[in-house]
Amino acid sequence: MNLDDLKTRLAEQDARLDQVIRLNTTAVRELQLSKTKSSLRWLVRGVVFELVMAIVAVVWLGDFIVGHLREPSFLLPAVLVDVCVIAFMGACIRQLAGIASLNYSLPVVTVQKELGRLRILRIRTTKWVMMLSFVLWFPVLVVLLKGFLGVDLWLILGAVGNRDRSFVAWVVANVLFGLVVALVMIWVSNRYANRVDRSPALKRLMDDFAGHSLTKALSSLDSIVRFESEPQGASGVSSKN
Amino acid sequence: MGWKSERVDADTGGLGQRMTKPTGNERFVQLLEEHKRMLYKVASVYCADAEDRRDLVQEIVIQLWRSFPRYDDQLKFSTWMYRIGMNVAISFLRSEKRRGRETVALEQVEIIDTAAADRVMGEAGDDLRLLQRLVSRLDEMSRALIVLYLEGYSYAEIAEILGISVTNVGTRINRIKNRLREELNA
Numbered sequence: 001m002n003l004d005d006l007k008t009r010l011a012e013q014d015a016r017l018d019q020v021i022r023l024n025t026t027a028v029r030e031l032q033l034s035k036t037k038s039s040l041r042w043l044v045r046g047v048v049f050e051l052v053m054a055i056v057a058v059v060w061l062g063d064f065i066v067g068h069l070r071e072p073s074f075l076l077p078a079v080l081v082d083v084c085v086i087a088f089m090g091a092c093i094r095q096l097a098g099i100a101s102l103n104y105s106l107p108v109v110t111v112q113k114e115l116g117r118l119r120i121l122r123i124r125t126t127k128w129v130m131m132l133s134f135v136l137w138f139p140v141l142v143v144l145l146k147g148f149l150g151v152d153l154w155l156i157l158g159a160v161g162n163r164d165r166s167f168v169a170w171v172v173a174n175v176l177f178g179l180v181v182a183l184v185m186i187w188v189s190n191r192y193a194n195r196v197d198r199s200p201a202l203k204r205l206m207d208d209f210a211g212h213s214l215t216k217a218l219s220s221l222d223s224i225v226r227f228e229s230e231p232q233g234a235s236g237v238s239s240k241n
Numbered sequence: 242m243g244w245k246s247e248r249v250d251a252d253t254g255g256l257g258q259r260m261t262k263p264t265g266n267e268r269f270v271q272l273l274e275e276h277k278r279m280l281y282k283v284a285s286v287y288c289a290d291a292e293d294r295r296d297l298v299q300e301i302v303i304q305l306w307r308s309f310p311r312y313d314d315q316l317k318f319s320t321w322m323y324r325i326g327m328n329v330a331i332s333f334l335r336s337e338k339r340r341g342r343e344t345v346a347l348e349q350v351e352i353i354d355t356a357a358a359d360r361v362m363g364e365a366g367d368d369l370r371l372l373q374r375l376v377s378r379l380d381e382m383s384r385a386l387i388v389l390y391l392e393g394y395s396y397a398e399i400a401e402i403l404g405i406s407v408t409n410v411g412t413r414i415n416r417i418k419n420r421l422r423e424e425l426n427a
Contacts (some may be wrong), residue, residue: 002422003391010391013365020357025270027352031299032306104328105308105321108385108403111328119335135372152274200333220335227382228279230409 044099051092057085064147073154074146077139084132093123109228116221123217126208134178134185138170185209269309273302274375276322286376286388287330291355298352301329302381322323333380337414368425375421383417390414 061082068074099119104111145151157170188212207213249426271281280301284294312321362373376387382403389399394409403410 002425003387003418007391007393009369010364013369015360016357016361017278017281020354020361021277021281022354022357023270023274024352024354025274028270028273028302029266031302031352049418103311104304104325105306105311105316106324106328108324108327108382108402111324111383112331116333120314130411208330223380224382227380227413228405228409230406230412241347 032091044096047092047095047131051089051096054085054092055090058082058089059148061085061143068146074142077142080139081136081143083134088125088129090105091121094123095121109224113221113228115182116224119217120214121211122220123208127176127211130185130205130209131133134182135175138180152235163227186211267305271324272318273305276319277353279319279322279326280353281355282388282392283326283330284355285358285362286335286384289377291359293333294355295351297330297333298355300333301326302352304329320402321399327385327402331385334381372421373427375424379417383413386410386413388415389422 061078065075065078102114111126142153145153186209189206280298284297288294288297300400308325376384385403389402399410400407
């Protein structure tokens, strides 16, 4: 028996499907009128929210930087955080531009390649944000305390009169500490991501951190690119599902 | 929706139909009614789970409706619908949301009676069930390829829907056919 022999049987089955499948026209009309969101729309909302937060942060940090131009112990942490937030803003804009330009009625390979690139960008952005958060928490704390409460963290830490040297020491110590914590987190994520069943969000975060998501996304994109090119020995059959 | 009404020559030959340019909600529902089987077939090829199938059908309909104003009647409606359906299905299959199901935003409505269609599929003979199983083991793109082939699309039409060359379609279909033939005869 071969595939073409089954076509007649499939045609009979299709005729039966045509008879039994009923379209719920009321539900379709409600869908047309409602503001039901597809999963992509929810992703857009998330990225827009992140972008708005980033813009607010950049504006606030700009004001903070201008107000502390002559105080390196506050200026440097603020500039460091500002550069990172601006880079994050760029990643958000790239994601939004990619989503806005998506046209699902284009050929499948074209759309899937674009979606793959967007997925990789999102995963890399998340991973960078998480990695940097371990290193930047201290400069952020210094800037936030000063900016919102007027509190000089350097004074609290006993660095009166020697802020700049203290700043350098703290940054170095913090970067080293952050790297150690990040490495520990990567190890924990690698080891336990597959055991986290109850919280899909946590599992996704751990997969992003461990690099599983990125590996999978890169592999998916690669499979689309390979599908687009003429086959060279690939059978197209996988053990998935 | 406010796009212009426009008529083109009817082309009732082939699988898809070139017909009156969609003019709004009612036209959309009418076209969906004519191609409702496609919704089920795409969903059943990409989702084994009944709940996933229902969600996927809804996702496809939402995307079809959102893309409808840009529908170009130079393209057969069925071709356009398959492109969108398969794009949504592959994304759905790969989406973290489906695996997580933590924030499914969709209201739980049944667009098509999937249970009735499932019963028809369940009554299929052993050979068709085996075919379903074998197709479900293919990667996402190969599944799209074989579904279109089994629906009777030409290599050129399949190439147009998927965005690959006609030669590529032919080579890949032959390989899949050989592989499936071996397994069907095993």
